[in-house]
Amino acid sequence: xIDEPKIDSLGAGVADVAVEGPPAAASxxxxxxxxxxxxxxxxxxxxxxxxxxxxxxxxxxxxxLKTVYDPEIPADIYELGLIYKxxxxxxxxxxxxxxxxxxxxxxxxxxxxxxxxAVASVPGIREAKVNIVWDPPWDPSRMSDEARAVLNMx
Numbered sequence: 001x002i003d004e005p006k007i008d009s010l011g012a013g014v015a016d017v018a019v020e021g022p023p024a025a026a027s028x029x030x031x032x033x034x035x036x037x038x039x040x041x042x043x044x045x046x047x048x049x050x051x052x053x054x055x056x057x058x059x060x061x062x063x064x065l066k067t068v069y070d071p072e073i074p075a076d077i078y079e080l081g082l083i084y085k086x087x088x089x090x091x092x093x094x095x096x097x098x099x100x101x102x103x104x105x106x107x108x109x110x111x112x113x114x115x116x117x118a119v120a121s122v123p124g125i126r127e128a129k130v131n132i133v134w135d136p137p138w139d140p141s142r143m144s145d146e147a148r149a150v151l152n153m154x
Contacts, residue, residue, distance in 0.1 A: 048090045057124055061086055061094065064118040070107050075150045077111065081142025084133060086119075092126040094119050099138045108132075 047054065065078040065086075077083060077098070085097040096115055100108055112130040119128035140153060148154055 047088075049088070049092070053124070054088070057088060057122065058086075060122045061088075061119055061125070064122050065115065068111070068114045068118050070101070070105075070111065072107065073101070073151070075143070075147040077115070079144045079147035079150075080138075081144065081147070082138060083115075088125075092124060094125055094128045096128065096130045097133045098130060099133055101138055103134065 049057070062078060065083055066076045068077045069075070070077060070080065070082075073080065080101070082100065083096065083098050085095075087095040087097075089095075096119060098112070098115060100111065105111070112132060115130045116128045119125060143151070143153070
């Protein structure tokens with residue numbers, strides 16, 4: 001379940017438009033470093049995109065991300081905690097910071113394109129760009145309870 005969108009100041013001219021990551025991510029720790037993963041969806045402070053539209057876009061971006069599965073793992077990449085940050089600019093270009101389960105991931109060539117296509121398919125999004133990051137490294141603690149249940153990893 002995803003919390004209702006809210007706007008909190010994160011400083012440095014960025015507002016958290018807040019789609020919380022998987023439920024296990026609720027914490028006072030910065031979302032990208034939160035246990036259980038966590039996804040931070042941000043936009044420029046004072047964005048030209050109205051708050052209700054931003055909330056809709058945030059929800060639809062998360063829904064789009066949840067349609068992308070690692071071909072070798074029966075859980076979506078969002079619930080696996082592979083999505084670290086989603087940034088939406090006023091031109092409706094979305095930048096996604098994501099990681100992979102390992103640098104040697106056999107799906108490394110196809111997953112970023114799958115994410116770009118999924119996010120770009122959201123009505124109102126002009127373009128999506130994916131950046132693969134390795135810090136912090138992914139580990140199973142970033143998974144949501146839903147992913148743990150699917151993978152029987154308790």
